[in-house]
Amino acid sequence: MIDPVNCPYYLISRVTLVVTSALKEGLVSAGVGDVKPAYLGALFALWKEDGLKVVELGRRSGLETSSMTGLIDRMERDGLVERRDDASDRRVQRINLTKKGRDVMMPVLEAVDQILATVFEGIPEEDLSKATDVLKRVLASAHEGNP
Numbered sequence: 001m002i003d004p005v006n007c008p009y010y011l012i013s014r015v016t017l018v019v020t021s022a023l024k025e026g027l028v029s030a031g032v033g034d035v036k037p038a039y040l041g042a043l044f045a046l047w048k049e050d051g052l053k054v055v056e057l058g059r060r061s062g063l064e065t066s067s068m069t070g071l072i073d074r075m076e077r078d079g080l081v082e083r084r085d086d087a088s089d090r091r092v093q094r095i096n097l098t099k100k101g102r103d104v105m106m107p108v109l110e111a112v113d114q115i116l117a118t119v120f121e122g123i124p125e126e127d128l129s130k131a132t133d134v135l136k137r138v139l140a141s142a143h144e145g146n147p
Helices: 008-029 037-048 054-061 065-077 099-103 105-119 125-143
Strands: 081-085 093-097
Touching: 008 037, 008 105, 037 054, 037 065, 037 093, 037 099, 037 105, 054 065, 054 093, 065 081, 093 099, 099 105
Parallel strands: none
Antiparallel strands: 081 093
16 A cells, blocks of 8 residues: 555645645735736746747646646736737737736746745755756656656
């Protein structure tokens, strides 16, 4: 029988829930409650390069294209992004930040930095770096279809 305390899947799931909860609370406290933790990957990508195609935004934020529609719907509802038709291909939509989506960048980045510093307080930088490397390898392996 698997012991949850030593099961990587269980631990990753629990950490995800705890950090997501801390991010939700921290973003609300920072006055940017319209930004949900689920939006962060897409926002980070758009803050680097605005006007991405939906497929490219999904790739850069680590989400499947099928998941992007609902996410973009919610981000649009919250006033952070808007869909625009591509000038050179009518079949393609680009996702652009709204003024609000641009204006929340610094408060969100500051809040995320503060929240993560609190969540990971007391954990040596070397350990965090190793954990990050391991998680990147897991994602790469899963992406390549090698469980």
